Amino acid sequence: MTFVAIMAVVFKEEPGIPNQFITSINEVHLYLKREDLLHAEISGNKFRKLKYNVQRAISENRDRLLTFGGAFSNHISATAAAGKNFNLKTVGVIRGEELGEDLKKTLRENPTLAYAAACGMEFNFVPRSDYREKTSEDFIRELRKKYGDFYLVPEGGTNSEAIRGCEEILSEEDKEFEVVCCAVGTGGTISGIINSSADKQKILGFPALKGDFLLADIDKFSRKNNRELITKYHFGGYAKIDKALVDFINEFKTAYGVALDPVYTGKMLYGIFELMRSGYFSQNTRILAIHTGGLQGIAGMNMKLKKKGLPQIDV
Numbered sequence: 001m002t003f004v005a006i007m008a009v010v011f012k013e014e015p016g017i018p019n020q021f022i023t024s025i026n027e028v029h030l031y032l033k034r035e036d037l038l039h040a041e042i043s044g045n046k047f048r049k050l051k052y053n054v055q056r057a058i059s060e061n062r063d064r065l066l067t068f069g070g071a072f073s074n075h076i077s078a079t080a081a082a083g084k085n086f087n088l089k090t091v092g093v094i095r096g097e098e099l100g101e102d103l104k105k106t107l108r109e110n111p112t113l114a115y116a117a118a119c120g121m122e123f124n125f126v127p128r129s130d131y132r133e134k135t136s137e138d139f140i141r142e143l144r145k146k147y148g149d150f151y152l153v154p155e156g157g158t159n160s161e162a163i164r165g166c167e168e169i170l171s172e173e174d175k176e177f178e179v180v181c182c183a184v185g186t187g188g189t190i191s192g193i194i195n196s197s198a199d200k201q202k203i204l205g206f207p208a209l210k211g212d213f214l215l216a217d218i219d220k221f222s223r224k225n226n227r228e229l230i231t232k233y234h235f236g237g238y239a240k241i242d243k244a245l246v247d248f249i250n251e252f253k254t255a256y257g258v259a260l261d262p263v264y265t266g267k268m269l270y271g272i273f274e275l276m277r278s279g280y281f282s283q284n285t286r287i288l289a290i291h292t293g294g295l296q297g298i299a300g301m302n303m304k305l306k307k308k309g310l311p312q313i314d315v
């Protein structure tokens with residue numbers, strides 16, 4: 001098979017996954033776009049963000065992808081899976097030097113890194129101070145000395161190739177929804193959605209972290225202003241969680257048969273339900289929430305929850 005043919009097979013989304021009706025509250029109707037079902041290993045929006053990056057890496061004859069992430073990152077997991085699928089080597093530059101001290105122990109305690117390692121990813125564990133400098137020329141030059149002429153994918157995967165991939169999330173039929181909701185990390189995914197939305201649609205972003213820089217980042221990558229951020233559902237910050245969120249995720253799965261991840265989609269849907277109940281949306285609004293995937297993160301979060309004595313997320 002040619003590379004193009006392999007690309008077509010691996011980066012082929014499941015055709016025609018219908019939007020799933022979830023519920024109506026106060027005459028407001030909620031549907032879910034099941035991007036989590038796009039691909040078995042390269043989850044949800046990370047599939048969209050990697051698609052054109054991998055295509056470019058292959059067309060430039062690079063044999064290695066290098067990227068950055070935290071120890072439970074969906075992006076690290078997806079990049080490792082993409083490398084395995086395309087026969088590209090992968091390097092993960094991971095925040096936290098201490099994780100490299102006893103790799104066997106780290107892999108036992110971290111399902112994300114264990115999976116990435118099983119896909120063949122090589123790790124470079126760096127101190128948090130170095131990690132903050134990861135976009136500096138010096139840091140990249142050192143990495144090039146060590147790993148050669150890799151294709152660099154930024155942290156979270158966000159670059160112009162990623163935005164192009166995320167512009168493929170909304171279909172023509174999705175233009176009938178007045179409101180589209182999306183979880184926000186770096187802002188790449190929502191930027192693609194904004195770009196391919198209809199002008200009359202409102203795109204609501206639910207940041208999974210604290211920080212007022214996000215809107216500026218989104219405006220850098222997107223071409224329109226039909227967006228707004230709902231900033232009060234971060235639950236204390238990135239990957240922070242409490243019992244109310246765990247309960248909500250478990251109740252959602254029981255009621256609608258859909259698993260949500262604790263870092264992004266769980267928080268977004270918690271927020272959407274609260275807004276629907278409080279009368280935030282006008283009657284007969286139809287909302288399309290994007291399920292961006294991320295379910296690989298549940299196993300790692302459950303280990304954290306256990307240590308804290310909090311209830312588990314049902315799997």
Ligand SMILES: *Cc1c(COP(=O)(O)O)cnc(C)c1O
Nearest residue numbers: 185186187188189264292293294
């Ligand atoms: C990474 C991720 C996001 C955030 O995407 P950005 O493009 O970084 O804003 C949202 N949902 C899930 C499940 C993710 O893994």
